[in-house]
Amino acid sequence: xxxxxxRCRILICILLIMLVAIPLYAKDDKINPKEPGAYIKTxxxxxxxxxxxxxxxxxxxxxxxxxxxxxxxxxxxxFVFSGKYDFKVLTLNPMRFLGxxxxxxxxxxxxxxVDFDIKQIGPDLYTIKPKGLLGRGYFSLWINETAWDFxxx
Numbered sequence: 327x328x329x330x331x332x333r334c335r336i337l338i339c340i341l342l343i344m345l346v347a348i349p350l351y352a353k354d355d356k357i358n359p360k361e362p363g364a365y366i367k368t369x370x371x372x373x374x375x376x377x378x379x380x381x382x383x384x385x386x387x388x389x390x391x392x393x394x395x396x397x398x399x400x401x402x403x404x405f406v407f408s409g410k411y412d413f414k415v416l417t418l419n420p421m422r423f424l425g426x427x428x429x430x431x432x433x434x435x436x437x438x439x440v441d442f443d444i445k446q447i448g449p450d451l452y453t454i455k456p457k458g459l460l461g462r463g464y465f466s467l468w469i470n471e472t473a474w475d476f477x478x479x
Contacts, residue, residue: 357447363407364467364474367453368401375467375474381433388424389466391432394475399462402478405454411469418442418456421464421475434464434475 357372359365365372378389405418421434441457454467466475 332469336462347456349411353478357406357451357453359406359408359451360452361409365406365408365415366395366397367403367406368397369403370401371415373397377472378475380468380471380473383441386424386435389421389473389475390427390429390434391464391475394464394477394479399478402460404456405467407452407454409450413444413452413469414424415469416444416454417468418454419466419468420461421466429455436466436468440465 341432349414359373359374363377366373366375373395375395378390378392378394381388381390384445407413407416417436418440420437420440422437424433424435427433438459443455443457445453445455460478462478464475464477466473468474
């Protein structure tokens with residue numbers, strides 16, 4: 327009788343552990359940004375990127391650094407866009423220092439495009455994954471006159 331009761335208790339404990347562990351293991355990674363814009367998916371969740379203005383001065387296209395967000399390279403998984411954008415003109419670019427602006431802020435020019443894959447995961451919701459590895463440095467996602475810049479440390 328004692329042996330049967332202890333086996334029953336062990337079986338009940340195992341079932342309870344499985345009932346708690348399976349939903350945690352099978353948790354679907356839902357992406358639900360609250361506002362339109364660009365986000366970086368990190369291990370902690372979605373982090374919103376602030377837009378920056380693209381300047382065109384006599385054919386030279388650049389942005390002025392305006393306290394870009396810093397991310398650890400190991401934490402960045404992929405990028406998410408929410409909203410209506412023309413993804414035919416989207417580019418992912420490393421940025422290089424061009425010189426200071428008259429106000430003393432650094433000007434950064436767009437470097438060579440990084441190849442990426444776009445996947446639609448919902449209405450007006452897209453994921454952008456670079457085909458290769460990103461390195462440390464200053465980067466931007468650029469569509470038309472808006473660039474979302476960030477720094478990978």
